[in-house]
Amino acid sequence: MSKPDSKVPPVTATLHLVNKTPDHSRFAECLLAMGQGDYLLLMENAVVAVADCRHRLPPDTGFLVADARARGLGDEPSEKGPQPLEYADMVRLTDRFHRIVSW
Amino acid sequence: MSKPDSKVPPVTATLHLVNKTPDHSRFAECLLAMGQGDYLLLMENAVVAVADCRHRLPPDTGFLVADARARGLGDEPSEKGPQPLEYADMVRLTDRFHRIVSW
Amino acid sequence: MDSTPAAGLPGYSLVISGGLYSSQAPATALAFAKALVSTGHRIDRVFLYGEGVSLASALNTPPSDETDWTRAWQELLTDQDIPAFACIASALRRGLLNQQEADRYQRPAANLADGFVIAGLGEWVQALADSDRVIHFPGGA
Amino acid sequence: MDSTPAAGLPGYSLVISGGLYSSQAPATALAFAKALVSTGHRIDRVFLYGEGVSLASALNTPPSDETDWTRAWQELLTDQDIPAFACIASALRRGLLNQQEADRYQRPAANLADGFVIAGLGEWVQALADSDRVIHFPGGA
Amino acid sequence: MTDSAVLVVIDQPPYGDWQGREALDMAFSLAAFDRPVALLFRGPGVNWLRPGQDAGPLGQKTVSRNLGAATIFGVEALYADTTSLAHFGLRDMEPPAETVSPDAAFYRSFSHVVQL
Amino acid sequence: MTDSAVLVVIDQPPYGDWQGREALDMAFSLAAFDRPVALLFRGPGVNWLRPGQDAGPLGQKTVSRNLGAATIFGVEALYADTTSLAHFGLRDMEPPAETVSPDAAFYRSFSHVVQL
Numbered sequence: 001m002s003k004p005d006s007k008v009p010p011v012t013a014t015l016h017l018v019n020k021t022p023d024h025s026r027f028a029e030c031l032l033a034m035g036q037g038d039y040l041l042l043m044e045n046a047v048v049a050v051a052d053c054r055h056r057l058p059p060d061t062g063f064l065v066a067d068a069r070a071r072g073l074g075d076e077p078s079e080k081g082p083q084p085l086e087y088a089d090m091v092r093l094t095d096r097f098h099r100i101v102s103w
Numbered sequence: 104m105s106k107p108d109s110k111v112p113p114v115t116a117t118l119h120l121v122n123k124t125p126d127h128s129r130f131a132e133c134l135l136a137m138g139q140g141d142y143l144l145l146m147e148n149a150v151v152a153v154a155d156c157r158h159r160l161p162p163d164t165g166f167l168v169a170d171a172r173a174r175g176l177g178d179e180p181s182e183k184g185p186q187p188l189e190y191a192d193m194v195r196l197t198d199r200f201h202r203i204v205s206w
Numbered sequence: 207m208d209s210t211p212a213a214g215l216p217g218y219s220l221v222i223s224g225g226l227y228s229s230q231a232p233a234t235a236l237a238f239a240k241a242l243v244s245t246g247h248r249i250d251r252v253f254l255y256g257e258g259v260s261l262a263s264a265l266n267t268p269p270s271d272e273t274d275w276t277r278a279w280q281e282l283l284t285d286q287d288i289p290a291f292a293c294i295a296s297a298l299r300r301g302l303l304n305q306q307e308a309d310r311y312q313r314p315a316a317n318l319a320d321g322f323v324i325a326g327l328g329e330w331v332q333a334l335a336d337s338d339r340v341i342h343f344p345g346g347a
Numbered sequence: 348m349d350s351t352p353a354a355g356l357p358g359y360s361l362v363i364s365g366g367l368y369s370s371q372a373p374a375t376a377l378a379f380a381k382a383l384v385s386t387g388h389r390i391d392r393v394f395l396y397g398e399g400v401s402l403a404s405a406l407n408t409p410p411s412d413e414t415d416w417t418r419a420w421q422e423l424l425t426d427q428d429i430p431a432f433a434c435i436a437s438a439l440r441r442g443l444l445n446q447q448e449a450d451r452y453q454r455p456a457a458n459l460a461d462g463f464v465i466a467g468l469g470e471w472v473q474a475l476a477d478s479d480r481v482i483h484f485p486g487g488a
Numbered sequence: 489m490t491d492s493a494v495l496v497v498i499d500q501p502p503y504g505d506w507q508g509r510e511a512l513d514m515a516f517s518l519a520a521f522d523r524p525v526a527l528l529f530r531g532p533g534v535n536w537l538r539p540g541q542d543a544g545p546l547g548q549k550t551v552s553r554n555l556g557a558a559t560i561f562g563v564e565a566l567y568a569d570t571t572s573l574a575h576f577g578l579r580d581m582e583p584p585a586e587t588v589s590p591d592a593a594f595y596r597s598f599s600h601v602v603q604l
Numbered sequence: 605m606t607d608s609a610v611l612v613v614i615d616q617p618p619y620g621d622w623q624g625r626e627a628l629d630m631a632f633s634l635a636a637f638d639r640p641v642a643l644l645f646r647g648p649g650v651n652w653l654r655p656g657q658d659a660g661p662l663g664q665k666t667v668s669r670n671l672g673a674a675t676i677f678g679v680e681a682l683y684a685d686t687t688s689l690a691h692f693g694l695r696d697m698e699p700p701a702e703t704v705s706p707d708a709a710f711y712r713s714f715s716h717v718v719q720l
Contacts, residue, residue, distance in 0.1 A: 012712050019371070019487045021501060021532040023128040025647055026615070026719070035708025044371040045487050045504035048535050051577045066378065066545040070503045072538035072552075087382035094480055095357055101717045102483040115596050122230070122346045124617060124648040128531055129499070129603070138592025147230040148346050148620035151651050154693045169237065169661040173619045175654035190241035197339055198216055198247075204601045205342040223510075223604050227440055227622035228369065228398055228486075233663055256510045256604055257369055265442035267452045272440075273663040295513065299368055299413075299506070301404035301458065311408045315456030317442065327517035334494065334523070334600060344604060345369075346620045347488035364720050368506035374547055397626045397720055414547040436629065440622070468633035475610065475639070475716060485720060487504045 008096055013037035015097035019044035022052045030103040034058055039093060042082065043067060050082050057082055064090065111199055116140035118200035122147035125155045133206040137161055142196060145185065146170060153185050160185055167193065216338030217248040221330065224345035225257035231343040232261045232275050236282065238341065243286055250337045252283070252290040253330045254322070257345055259292045259302050262322040280321040291325040292318070357479030358389040362471065365486035366398035372484040373402045373416050377423065379482065384427055391478045393424070393431040394471045395463070398486055400433045400443050403463040417460050424462040432466040433459070493524035493564060495598040499533040502551045503543050507604045508536060512554060514602060519562030526565040526598070527558065528590060534572040539582035556583045609640035609680060611714040615649040618667045619659050623720045624652060628670060630718060635678030642681040642714070643674065644706060650688040655698040672699045 016038060020026045027046065034040060042049055042063040049055055050063055050073055061082040068074070068084065085093075094100055119141060123129045130149065137143060145152055145166040152158055153166055153176055164185040171177070171187065188196075197203055220239060224231025235252075242249055254262055266276045283290050292302060301317070304324050308316040318324060333340050361380060365372025376393075383390055395403055407417045424431050433443060442458070445465050449457040459465060474481050496515040498508045518525040529536055536555060543550045558566060566585035573579075573587065588594060595601055612631040614624045634641040645652050652671060659666045674682060682701035684694075689703065704710060711717055 014708070014712060017482075019375070019485065019504070021504075023531055024488075025126040029615075029646070033706065033708055033711050035712065038708065044375060045501045045532065048501050048532055048576060051535075051538075052575055053577060054575055064375075067503070070541060070543040070546045070548070070550075071501060071535055072541040087378045088386055090379060091382045091386050091388065094359075094482060099712070099715070099717075100480060100482060101711065101719070102485050103719060117592070117596065120341075122234070122344065122620070124620075126647050127347075132499075132530070136590065136592055136595050138596065141592065147234060148617045148648065151617050151648055151692060154651075154654075155691055156693060157691055167234075170234075170619070173657060173659040173662045173664070173666075174617060174651055175656040175658075190237045191245055193238060194241045194245050194247065197218075197341060202596070202599070202601075203339065203341060204595065204603070205344050206603060225366070225369065225398070228366065230620050230662075255514075256507065257366070260441065263442035265444050265449070265454050265456065265458060267439040267442065267444065267448070267454060269439075272665065275663075278663075296510065298408040298410075300401065301406035301408065303406050303408065307408070308406070313406050313408060315406065315458055317406060317456055317458060327513060328521065330514070331517055331521045331523060334518075340600065342602065345488070347486070347616075371504050371546075396630075397623065413549065416547075419547075437626065468629060469637065471630070472633055472637045472639060475634075481716065483718065488500075488507075 009037050011098060013097060014099045014101055015093055016040045017100065017102045018042055018046040020103060021045045022049045022055050026103045031055065039097065041085070041090065041093060047071060047073060062089070113140050114201060116200060117202045117204055118196055119143045120203065120205045121145055121149040123206060124148045125152045125158050129206045134158065142200065144188070144193065144196060150174060150176060215247050217250050218242055219250045219253065219333035219337040219340045221253045221255060221340060221342045222258040222261060223256040224343055226260040226266065226275060228257060228347065229345040231258065231345060232279065235343040236275065236279055239282060249286065249288045251329065251333055252288060253333055254290070254292040255330065256296050259297045259300055262292045262319050263302055263317050264319040265317045276319050280319060283321040290322045291329045292322050294324050294326055297324055356388050358391050359383055360391045360394065360474035360478035360481045362394045362396060362481060362483045363399040363402060364397040365484055367401040367407065367416060369398060369488065370486040372399065372486060373420065376484040377416065377420055380423060390427065390429045392470065392474055393429060394474055395431070395433040396471065397437050400438045400441055403433045403460050404443055404458050405460040406458045421460060421462040431463045432470045433463050435465045435467055438465055492599045493526050494518055494600045494602060495526050495528055495595070497528045497530055497601065497603040498536055499531040499603070501532045501535040502541070503546055503548055508533065509551065511602070511604050515558065515563055516561055522562070524564050526567060527563060528567045528569070529585060530569040530590065531572050532576070534568050534576055534578055537568055537581040537585055538578060539580050552582060558583070608715045609642050610634055610716045610718060611642050611644055611711070613644045613646055613717065613719040614652055615647040615719070617648045617651040618657070619662055619664055624649065625667065627718070627720050631674065631679055632677055638678070640680050642683060643679060644683045644685070645701060646685040646706065647688050648692070650684050650692055650694055653684055653697040653701055654694060655696050668698060674699070
């Protein structure tokens with residue numbers, strides 16, 4: 001099972017938690033607000049973004065497996081694509097990042 | 104005070120009630136669904152669309168005066184722009200249109 | 207307000223699915239309902255669905271300098287003798303119970319405000335059949 | 348679940364502002380809270396705000412074959428001895444009252460579920476000061 | 489498609505809130521009273537039609553079983569917006585739905601359009 | 605701008621729901637406890653800053669009076685997104701706010717960012 005990179009991010013970096021669909025204005029706002037070293041976690045309705053051809057997701061993107069499976073989306077890690085995460089992986093992320101923004 | 108045209112619309116025509124901001128996906132969906140003879144009524148948060156330079160509103164558009172005044176928007180009728188409507192004018196619209204769709 | 211419906215005008219039902227503080231729906235619907243009444247229209251029924259059932263709680267306690275939308279609606283419903291229904295499935299999930307449902311599910315209290323009745327979606331289907339116009343006031347988010 | 352917080356791990360507070368049926372927030376927050384507990388983290392407090400107060404109603408009555416999120420949260424709060432607060436301003440407007448507020452405003456009943464306390468925004472400010480992480484679970488619409 | 493049918497629209501993905509389920513209940517209710525009704529999945533709502541859903545780990549019931557029974561219970565038609573299907577990379581649909589590009593003419597073919 | 609300040613974001617117009625008011629209450633609460641806090645108006649939320657509001661006919665209290673007191677009550681700064689102001693044709697702001705183009709660096713200058 002793939003895990004978020006466990007090295008500690010720079011103190012300025014931000015973990016972005018998004019639970020809105022890609023059609024919601026907050027989704028695009030979040031992508032605009034992402035900087036170097038940031039991580040994007042897709043939760044709840046936002047997981048449908050992994051199948052959405054309209055948005056290019058940042059390299060450091062994960063999605064909650066439980067939300068994805070519920071919505072019939074694969075949980076196989078891909079070489080470059082978003083990484084499947086369990087809730088415990090989400091805890092590892094929130095442990096690592098000092099600044100966590102919910103969108 | 105300007106009133107919606109009181110002639111009876113064709114039976115196929117639709118009155119569209121929109122209460123979402125222009126940034127909400129339903130707003131654009133509504134504009135796409137409008138046809139000949141339809142009327143667009145901006146309500147609640149949707150009234151900010153009268154000040155929004157991004158959307159071209161259809162010629163037959165009205166907005167609720169109470170919602171516009173609350174949000175600091177003018178209620179003067181303009182030659183071509185959206186028409187200010189009281190709730191009683193909204194009733195005249197819903198009387199006239201047989202098909203009314205809320206977005 | 208004139209409470210005698212004029213002949214020839216369409217009869218209305220109103221559906222409110224926007225929540226009390228998550229939307230403006232109950233307030234807009236009330237202003238529209240008053241305009242209907244004052245122009246001599248008949249309001250057949252009001253149906254609360256989804257988040258809209260929040261309007262019908264007897265426990266809503268806004269600060270005294272804010273509008274009490276539940277009470278304002280109750281006054282119109284009583285004055286004009288308009289039946290108002292809260293969908294039972296929406297209501298139970300969201301903690302809106304009359305005494306009968308509170309007893310049935312052994313909950314500690316009932317909180318349905320006077321003037322509202324718990325009923326099924328059949329009342330909405332009936333509104334579509336009975337009323338010339340069914341106007342929907344959804345949430346706005 | 349291991350209930351002994353490990354030294355050196357950050358302490359958490361959770362803020363839920365998404366409603367019970369208008370969002371997935373209470374459910375996601377619960378899954379996350381359980382993951383925190385099972386990995387040895389401390390949860391300092393839970394704060395319900397805005398539509399999020401809907402979780403704390405003792406009258407929520409989902410069908411018996413659906414998850415009862417209020418009860419599921421109560422179990423975690425009790426097991427782990429986590430204080431949970433519902434913002435008083437959000438709660439009163441939305442018809443969530445403890446006995447004291449029901450008496451004060453002469454409302455017919457109280458409906459605050461066991462395990463939750465009515466409190467001011469100061470509890471949230473305190474969470475920002477006390478906890479290493481404050482995770483917010485908003486509505487999703 | 490009956491010209492007096494009600495169209496119920498679902499435009500949010502499943503499981504994120506109760507809106508889609510309550511829209512579905514409206515459709516089933518109409519069908520139960522023998523009123524013609526159809527469903528339209530639009531925008532992120534097309535994700536209701538994605539095969540292989542399992543909401544058990546979320547503590548919810550999987551909606552596809554309900555939806556699969558729609559036509560059995562009397563829902564006349566299921567429609568899915570072609571553009572939205574493409575956006576979300578949906579080729580197979582479960583249950584199958586008729587693809588449409590909803591425009592004024594489409595919405596006008598129904599007596600009522602319900603969007604929660 | 606203090607680097608440990610909390611940023612509270614408002615991105616919906618006033619009066620349509622209670623979200624903005626409850627966000628404002630959060631900001632005022634922080635200020636009351638002497639915690640540094642700033643407000644950002646973004647998207648349709650910039651309409652909070654439009655002069656001449658009167659919500660009386662809606663049965664609500666006008667928010668601009670509250671908002672005007674923000675700096676008096678200790679809110680450190682009011683920011684408004686430049687692009688959103690242009691979208692909604694806002695030139696005058698009441699109360700005045702500092703225009704910004706919020707990007708990663710902007711959000712990173714705050715210890716917490718709160719969006720209801």
